[in-house]
Amino acid sequence: MTTLDAHVHDLGMPGNPISTAVADSVALAGEKKTDLKAKDLKTDQEVRWCPGCGDYVILNAVQSFLPSLGIAREDMVIVSGIGCSSRFPYYMNTYGMHSIHGRAPAIATGLAASRPDLSVWVVTGDGDSLSIGGNHLIHALRRNVNMTILLFNNRIYGLTKGQYSPTSEVGKVTKSTPMGSIDAPFNPISLALGADATFVGRAMDSDRKGLTDVLRQAAEHQGTSLVEIYQNCNIFNDGAFELLKDPHTGTQWSIPLEQGKPLVFGPEGAACVVKDDFGGLRIAETNQVDADDIVVHDATRENPAYAFALSRLSSQDLRYTPMGVFRSVSKPTYDGMMTEQLDTAKVQQTADLNALLGGGETWTVGD
Template sequence: MSELLNGNGALSLVPKTDVRQTAKDFKTDQEVRWCPGCGDYAILAAVQSFLPELGLRRENICFVSGIGCSSRFPYYMNTYGFHSIHGRAPAIATGLATSRPDLSVWVVTGDGDALSIGGNHLIHALRRNVNLKILLFNNRIYGLTKGQYSPTSELGKITKSTPMGSLDAPFNPISLAIGAEGTFVARTIDSDRKHLQSVLRAAAQHNGTALVEIYQNCNIFNDGAFDPLKDPAVRDDITVRLEHGEPIVFGADRSKGLRRSASGGFEVVNVADVDPSEIVVHDAHNPDPSPAFALSRLDSPAFEHTPIGIFRQVRRPSYDELMRAQMEEAVEREGPGDLAALLAGGDTWRID
């Protein structure tokens, strides 16, 4: 059991291929059908280009999606795929991942699919730490159903379903995931391919549930939602890039930094005005989720300061490991199971 609990990485049981792969190997013959200019195209290309690096057999990779624009993803991946039920992709992927440790299982979902009808499934997948990777495309709108506000739409958002402005306070997906004790929680942006792929590499190797929130532009119903993070004139001054083991400094001239505030959170300071020791060094491996949660609270709808990168990356036995260890122990103690004997067993009763 101890060997199982120590683990050898998320991909240790997934068969490798001897054939050199390219992005073309992961493209299907299906016409990619999203609106022209949609951020989903960039994410799809990034995933197809990154997967060959893993060297896994395509037959041992599976993409599971729910319902929404992002959930067309499995059609365009030359792997196994499952276009499942609205909000239930994490539940279906959990069954797949726990029963087939030889698979690399990925969930593709959107902010509406994952955080509205699927919120409960998402939380419990994170809590259990099932060995699967969740890509949460966040465009802050319902795109497939034509522009209603979503669980991540900002307060006061004018949409077809909220003509006078949304009254709902939005979810912060990163805060939610950290609050659920997610062991790998990260954020990236559809248009920053280098950063996106670096986060995907780390997520793929993580042993347990990895949640990657991807800011994704819906150019039809919420165009420009993340423009400040992409505008060369301001992006460096508002984007806080998190690197494990590095001081958290940012700005075009790296003149800004984070230090602990009196309230226990973080505050932005001018690096030149404080002692270097006051600048916080990012520790994604800290078992205490409080600092990562505090970092997630820096974000705001107005993008004053938006952290991207890996907020939390800690080691905890995955649900799959614990389940296999428990089954191994049961067989060792009780012997192999007998389904027929179980069905004909004495733990029954008759109602006259």
């Protein structure tokens, strides 16, 4: 890619991904303001999530941290699907589209691929992105279109009033599964890594610092970023993440992922992560292993197998849940490559409509 890029620039024709029509109208609207405050991102719309919903905390965290990215609000677009979380765009004073169930990654792909100048975000839920929209999610991840996907995982269908979701634990008793659900859940992080996603992270709705930290890295990443946010639905699945939120059990069962640091966790660092005998990872007691055997976290490992092994440490009941950035690797973005192909084509051929229409074998009839 670098060679192609250099080639285009050598010829003095750097890629201009935005059409003249768009550039002109953007220019007419005046100067962009990038020194935003959180309140600049609020809209006049009344927020209509249930009182106590985890979505409020996430909205506040996003509005507080976004200004620090230095992006004008008119350059941000939030695309969502259907579900409680997908109401998110209405509360953000950016451009937005509240689309249809499961399709947000596809819509955002078209937008991001044709407007690489924008900061494109997808807000989705576990039902939206992993059930009806599962196909679009994995394909967006493998393509590496430049966008950030926030997956609000509450392990339940909220807007349709309480059916089990593709992340609900086996045996979940809901209105549609009175005897308990019988299908195994997705682990969204494992799924994303299976699709070779270049950025995968996980955060907790109530952990402002941790959430902000992962969101910032996701936003700065070039390519598709997926952030799974554990989000409490206090109406239909209250306390789903209590094991990790409770100060006592949370320390015991969360594995904080810190770049360059040994994976030690639990009260007084009593537990740690080491390699198992089959190319994966396992939990060990820190005082039973050599310090050198404790795995040092490195999200930039090219091979997704390490991050995948990390994602497999946790069980359905959330014990041993790694929190933080699993993977962050650099690969060419889909939109970037698309723009380069257009630039290359423009160097190779002239965009002459008359020549195109009159191309091929022609014959002329005289008067």
